[in-house]
Amino acid sequence: MPRLQLIALRSPRAGPFDLSLEPGECLAVTGPSGAGKSLMLRMIADLDPHDGEALLDGRPRAAMPAPDWRRRVVYGASESGWWLDQVGAHFKTPPVEAATALGLPQDIFARPVASCSTGERQRLALLRVLALDAPVLLLDEPTGALDPEAVLRAEDLLRQRLAAGTSILMVTHDPAQANRVGTACAVLEGGRLQVATLTR
Amino acid sequence: MTTVSLSPLDLGAAGLLLAVEAGLSLVCNLGLHRLVLIAVTRMVIQLLLIGYVLRLIFSLASPALLLLAIGLMTLVAAREVAARSERQLRRQGNLMVGLASVTSATVTTTLLALTTAIRPHPWWSPQYAIPLVGIVLGSVLNAASLSLDHVLETVTRDRVAIETQLALGVGYRQATGPLLRAALRRGMLPIVNQMSAAGLITLPGIMTGQILAGLDPVQAVKYQILLMLLLAGSSVFASGLTAMLALRRLTDGRQRLRLDRLILATAPTVATAIASMRADWRRRLQR
Structure with a gap:
């Protein structure tokens, strides 16, 4: 039984999408801007009205309260949102170890969000998503604002999760990243997913 | 006197x-x-x-005429609440929210005053009911319009923060809780200002009028206190209910943030609002 299964997920602006994702699998989705990549992720996370069904370990999404679904199929948007002043207040327990692995300074959780750079915020947002220990992650350009070294550190973290059985659906603009992290690859064009091959 | x-x-x-x-x-x-x-x-x-x-x-002294007068006053106040904001909820949402909160806050407060503190004979005596409804409507209108405007403006500004929380599995009510509290506070500001300034910076209008008309100052003050309490109560009621109803219209059964239900538009006039409400009901009856 696949971890995540999409059955004709569609809105007037994108889809239909049919796919299944196994535990430990990472599907890297590329495609031109405006093709509907973020719309697809938002649909899977049930953040926009749409048709179709999604299943987690065979359990239909409609049978689950929306917050329960979103806690298990977590969407990390490309633009991170912050609703409290302090970084640490956005975490139940600050993941200090993972933060160090991503090259973030030790004191970052005590700082105000406003003092963090774009790259720091992006890494913090990734940590916030990972902290939920969800079986499925929907990541929208998770390393878009990072320097090359930080990108590799973030990818290491993602590969650890994959090895532990997490399934990831990742939107990226970098074909090299798709090759480094993805176990499968697809191109989204004209609102449809086309399976592509990894160039390994 | x-x-x-x-x-x-x-x-x-x-x-x-x-x-x-x-x-x-x-x-x-x-x-x-x-x-x-x-x-x-x-x-x-x-x-x-x-x-x-x-x-x-x-x-x-006809109850029907009194009801008609109060109904008209309420409708106009609800339209004013709806018109204050640049953003409009679809399907006459602003007017519906305004009507619901203005009516319930005003009716509750006025009934409470007429049956406990003032007790005229008969209890619905227009000489008491109409001025009371009028003054309560004025403060309810203030509170509800500020609260509605705050919700509709802030929800657009805070969209990313709210949706990030939803995406992390936080419920809609919790994610919009701070917004609700801020809107409630915003709606209460005028009456809080009025109460703290009363007697020190300003002499409230009702009291001044009564003193000028020859009433003993202490009697006039008691009346003013009664009114202030009523106005404060109705303001809290109206601004809280308005924010709650507006936020409820901005979500759905799957706890999404539905900003597609919000449009930048000019406010409806009473005539177009009634026309669209009638069309809406006709559609519902046909189903």
């Missing part, structure tokens, strides 16, 4: 200062006299008209 009765001559004397100013404007070519003249004329005609209408309603 001895009331001081005013003759037209007395009122004319009060307008003397304005007349001098209008004359100055004419002489110095300020172009203000027309503006002031129109405003004064409108004010006098509107107030005289309402005076005679009230006299008629009071003398007829």
Whole structure:
């Protein structure tokens, strides 16, 4: 039984999408801007009205309260949102170890969000998503604002999760990243997913 | 109680200062006299008209007429609440939210006052009910419109923060909780200001009017306190309910943030609002 299964997920602006994702699998989705990549992720996370069904370990999404679904199929948007002043207040327990692995300074959780750079915020947002220990992650350009070294550190973290059985659906603009992290690859064009091959 | 009765001559004397100013404007070519003249004329005609209408309603003492008058006042207040914000909820949402919160806050407060503190005979006596509804409506209108405007403006601004929380599995109610509290506080500001300034910075209008009309100051103060309490109660009620109802219209069964239900548009007039409500009901009846 696949971890995540999409059955004709569609809105007037994108889809239909049919796919299944196994535990430990990472599907890297590329495609031109405006093709509907973020719309697809938002649909899977049930953040926009749409048709179709999604299943987690065979359990239909409609049978689950929306917050329960979103806690298990977590969407990390490309633009991170912050609703409290302090970084640490956005975490139940600050993941200090993972933060160090991503090259973030030790004191970052005590700082105000406003003092963090774009790259720091992006890494913090990734940590916030990972902290939920969800079986499925929907990541929208998770390393878009990072320097090359930080990108590799973030990818290491993602590969650890994959090895532990997490399934990831990742939107990226970098074909090299798709090759480094993805176990499968697809191109989204004209609102449809086309399976592509990894160039390994 | 001895009331001081005013003759037209007395009122004319009060307008003397304005007349001098209008004359100055004419002489110095300020172009203000027309503006002031129109405003004064409108004010006098509107107030005289309402005076005679009230006299008629009071003398007829008909519950149906009273209900009609209160209904009209409420409808106009609800439209004002709906019109204050630049953003409009789809399907006349602003008007519906305004109508629901204005009506329930006003009816509850007025009924409470009429059956406990004031107790006229009969309890619905228009002479008490109408002025009470009027003053409560004024403060409810303030509270509800500020609260609605705050929700509709802030929810657009805070969209990313709210949706990030939803995406992390936080419920809609929790994610929008701070917004609800801020809107409630915003709606209460005018009455809180009014209460803290009362007696120190300003002498409230009702009290001033009663003292001028010859009532003992302490009696007038007691009346003012009663009114302030009623206005504060209705303000909290109205701004809280308005924010709750507006936020409820911005979500759905799957706890999404539905900003597609919000449009930048000009406010509806009473006529178009009624027309669209009728069309809506006809559609529902046909189903």
